[in-house]
Amino acid sequence: MPTSRRQLLARTGAAGAAVAFSGALSELFTGTAAAQSTGGSAGYGPLVPDPDGLLDLPKSFRYKVLSREGDPLRSGEGKVPSNCDGMAAFAGARRGRTWLVRNHENRMNARVPVPTVEGLTYDPAAKGGCTVLEVDRDGDVLAERVGIAGTSTNCAGGPSLWDTWLTCEETELRAGEDGYTKDHGFIFEVGFDRRRPTSVEPLEAMGRFQHEAVAFDPRTGVVYETEDAFDKPFGLFYRFLPKKPKGGYGSLHAGGTLEAMRVPGVPDLSAVTETGTSFDGVEWVEVPDPLAKETPIRLQDFGKGGITHAQKLEGCYWGGSCVYFVSSYARSAEGSQGDHFGQVWRYDPRSRRLTLVVVFGPDTDVQLPGEEPDNICLAPGGGLMVCEDGAGAQHVFGLTRRGTVYPMARGAQNIGTPEEPEWGEFAGVTFSPDGRTMYVNCYTPGTTFAVTGPWKH
Numbered sequence: 001m002p003t004s005r006r007q008l009l010a011r012t013g014a015a016g017a018a019v020a021f022s023g024a025l026s027e028l029f030t031g032t033a034a035a036q037s038t039g040g041s042a043g044y045g046p047l048v049p050d051p052d053g054l055l056d057l058p059k060s061f062r063y064k065v066l067s068r069e070g071d072p073l074r075s076g077e078g079k080v081p082s083n084c085d086g087m088a089a090f091a092g093a094r095r096g097r098t099w100l101v102r103n104h105e106n107r108m109n110a111r112v113p114v115p116t117v118e119g120l121t122y123d124p125a126a127k128g129g130c131t132v133l134e135v136d137r138d139g140d141v142l143a144e145r146v147g148i149a150g151t152s153t154n155c156a157g158g159p160s161l162w163d164t165w166l167t168c169e170e171t172e173l174r175a176g177e178d179g180y181t182k183d184h185g186f187i188f189e190v191g192f193d194r195r196r197p198t199s200v201e202p203l204e205a206m207g208r209f210q211h212e213a214v215a216f217d218p219r220t221g222v223v224y225e226t227e228d229a230f231d232k233p234f235g236l237f238y239r240f241l242p243k244k245p246k247g248g249y250g251s252l253h254a255g256g257t258l259e260a261m262r263v264p265g266v267p268d269l270s271a272v273t274e275t276g277t278s279f280d281g282v283e284w285v286e287v288p289d290p291l292a293k294e295t296p297i298r299l300q301d302f303g304k305g306g307i308t309h310a311q312k313l314e315g316c317y318w319g320g321s322c323v324y325f326v327s328s329y330a331r332s333a334e335g336s337q338g339d340h341f342g343q344v345w346r347y348d349p350r351s352r353r354l355t356l357v358v359v360f361g362p363d364t365d366v367q368l369p370g371e372e373p374d375n376i377c378l379a380p381g382g383g384l385m386v387c388e389d390g391a392g393a394q395h396v397f398g399l400t401r402r403g404t405v406y407p408m409a410r411g412a413q414n415i416g417t418p419e420e421p422e423w424g425e426f427a428g429v430t431f432s433p434d435g436r437t438m439y440v441n442c443y444t445p446g447t448t449f450a451v452t453g454p455w456k457h
Contacts, residue, residue, distance in 0.1 A: 058408070064449070066141050066450050067141065069081065069111070077115045078115030079115070081104040081128075082111040084102055085105040086154070087101065087427070087429075088157075089431060090159070096136060097137070098135045098432045099133070100439055101165040104446070105153055106126075110128070120198055121200060123151070126152045128150075129146065132146075132147040137436075147167075147198055148198050153170040154169060155170040156213040158216070161216050162196070165191075168212060168225075172184065183291075187214065207287065208291050209296065212226040212314045215316040220245055220246075221245025222241055226238075236261065238260050239284060240259075260307050263282055266279065267307075269330075269343065282353065282354050311334065313326070314327070314328050323347050326376070328342055341360045342359070344357050380435030386398075395407050409440065409451065411424060425443045428440060435455060437450050
């Protein structure tokens with residue numbers, strides 16, 4: 001297990017720092033309804049230990065377990081798969097109902113693979129995919145089935161403009177490697193009903209690389225993509241220009257042009273440390289070989305000026321008139337040009353300006369959610385919910401516009417031993433369309449929770 005942020009800061013004497021982060025937190029809520037609200041400035045109170053040993057929550061909040069790894073799927077297709085990761089909530093066809101689509105970041109050694117289902121399977125040898133749940137207003141699961149199977153390492157993704165889920169493979173293994181029968185490293189479109197069925201044809205024009213997340217520009221239909229590459233040179237930030245922008249369901253299969261971001265004079269974003277630093281004239285360079293037939297994209301020749309890399313590019317979302325993306329951390333010992341415990345960048349397509357808006361650590365308070373910030377979502381009353389992904393106890397933290405941090409949930413499922421306890425990370429935090437329920441996954445053991453209570457709206 002890697003050294004945690006708390007351990008590192010204690011060793012360097014930074015444990016007494018009182019600043020949560022540096023930068024303009026309000027940037028994270030630009031253009032959203034949440035920007036008009038301060039949310040719960042004091043949070044919801046201390047966490048209460050769960051007598052059932054699953055999920056600690058503030059008093060007056062309750063959880064319901066919707067689904068657990070290894071239990072039978074309600075569809076009868078097999079068992080609930082392991083490694084629950086990215087997730088999103090969509091309004092159901094009937095009032096008060098919600099579709100939940102849930103990624104399973106399964107590799108070939110998965111404990112419980114996604115069951116293969118005729119018509120929904122890309123590579124029968126692969127163990128990853130998505131499952132889809134239909135939930136009513138009371139948190140009762142009405143249906144649970146396979147959304148797509150035969151994919152690999154489904155980490156994150158993002159919702160489309162027409163309410164489908166784009167699931168991303170965080171791998172670039174090819175047919176014949178590790179037992180796979182087809183190439184991997186693609187994006188797939190997952191639907192929920194007969195009008196928008198799942199397609200097992202990869203969106204090849206969007207690139208074959210270690211995908212993490214996507215976000216759409218609602219004005220133009222351009223899709224932004226992050227790459228969470230495992231080794232140096234690290235990942236790139238991409239944009240995809242569809243041939244049929246905003247064309248609706250199925251339009252992404254018409255193809256388009258994939259480009260990578262070049263910030264002139266900046267080969268590695270981790271070298272930038274001061275929030276507010278901006279770069280004008282950001283360039284977009286067409287990817288020579290989006291399918292990476294011979295060479296991974298991040299290693300391809302982008303001509304004079306090269307290309308801009310960044311370690312651990314993960315979250316990506318649209319806010320106001322800009323796209324935001326997250327670098328969870330950078331470590332010079334692993335090849336980055338700088339060290340940090342999380343950056344949030346903003347790119348403005350109209351001005352072609354890139355700005356560093358938030359930096360976590362190493363001078364941040366060790367009690368705050370600055371250790372590898374991962375999945376995030378907007379809370380109904382203003383602010384963010386942040387899934388912490390590091391060592392030690394695992395939390396979902398609330399983060400208000402004013403910079404107040406409060407614990408919202410803590411994992412209580414010990415997957416270690418009494419002497420050396422461990423807890424699985426949280427992932428996929430999202431809210432129902434009416435804002436009444438927070439859904440969140442525990443990665444290990446795979447568990448999906450619905451949390452209700454006196455949410456501030």
